[in-house]
Amino acid sequence: DSGVTQTPKHLITATGQRVTLRCSPRSGDLSVYWYQQSLDQGLQFLIQYYNGEERAKGNILERFSAQQFPDLHSELNLSSLELGDSALYFCASSVGGANYGYTFGSGTRLTVV
Amino acid sequence: AQSVTQPDIHITVSEGASLELRCNYSYGATPYLFWYVQSPGQGLQLLLKYFSGDTLVQGIKGFEAEFKRSQSSFNLRKPSVHWSDAAEYFCAVGASSGDKLTFGTGTRLAVRP
Numbered sequence: 080d081s082g083v084t085q086t087p088k089h090l091i092t093a094t095g096q097r098v099t100l101r102c103s104p105r106s107g108d109l110s111v112y113w114y115q116q117s118l119d120q121g122l123q124f125l126i127q128y129y130n131g132e133e134r135a136k137g138n139i140l141e142r143f144s145a146q147q148f149p150d151l152h153s154e155l156n157l158s159s160l161e162l163g164d165s166a167l168y169f170c171a172s173s174v175g176g177a178n179y180g181y182t183f184g185s186g187t188r189l190t191v192v
Numbered sequence: 193a194q195s196v197t198q199p200d201i202h203i204t205v206s207e208g209a210s211l212e213l214r215c216n217y218s219y220g221a222t223p224y225l226f227w228y229v230q231s232p233g234q235g236l237q238l239l240l241k242y243f244s245g246d247t248l249v250q251g252i253k254g255f256e257a258e259f260k261r262s263q264s265s266f267n268l269r270k271p272s273v274h275w276s277d278a279a280e281y282f283c284a285v286g287a288s289s290g291d292k293l294t295f296g297t298g299t300r301l302a303v304r305p
Contacts, residue, residue, distance in 0.1 A: 081235060081237070083235075112292060112293075114295075121295065121296075121297045121298065122282065122295040122298075124292045124293075124294070127291060127292055134291060135291040135292050137292065169235060169236070171236075175290070176286075176289075176290020176291065177224075177286045177290050177291060177292050177293045178224040178243070178286045178287075178288070178290040179290075180226055180238050180241050181236075181238070181293060182238070183228075183235035183236040183237070184235050185233075185234060185235040186235055
């Protein structure tokens with residue numbers, strides 16, 4: 080157990096739907112990072128939050144959004160889902176910046192049918 | 193922007209043989225470098241990291257990596273591979289800004305009995 084909790088582990092949904100992925104960071108970590116892992120794109124950085132504020136944005140689609148709550152858990156919202164959004168979504172946390180290294184959760188596997 | 197290249201997509205070694213996984217990075221200043229391992233269906237686990245100082249760093253599970261600035265490389269090594277080392281290995285680079293880590297495309301390691 081890495082200390083980073085992601086729920087749900089698996090999600091199957093239809094095209095056009097909206098889903099929410101949840102992440103609880105390791106105790107004491109203030110930063111949360113979201114990544115998408117697919118076979119053709121590898122690990123793609125989506126977005127970072129630090130202590131409730133958005134700090135960095137990567138290749139995140141406009142249909143996707145995220146937030147970090149006062150208790151530091153984070154949610155990634157994916158809407159108007161397309162088949163190509165099927166992927167493994169990872170959350171990672173860090174005590175400060177990314178240069179401390181990440182602790183990853185076990186991921187949420189999203190399948191869009 | 194920083195980038196990482198892992199030239200080998202797949203590597204197969206015999207159990208007990210030595211291992212070297214290649215990683216080349218691109219970054220203008222001194223990079224923060226990491227190696228992560230991902231077992232099937234799992235999240236990524238940090239093996240080791242380099243910030244500064246001794247260019248040979250030791251990690252968990254008997255792995256080590258050497259930073260070579262002149263070659264922009266951070267290769268991962270293990271003197272004797274065990275069957276349980278079969279997994280996917282990712283090299284990552286971070287900038288001094290600390291906003292995110294950029295990952296390579298990974299090297300899948302198979303271990304022959």
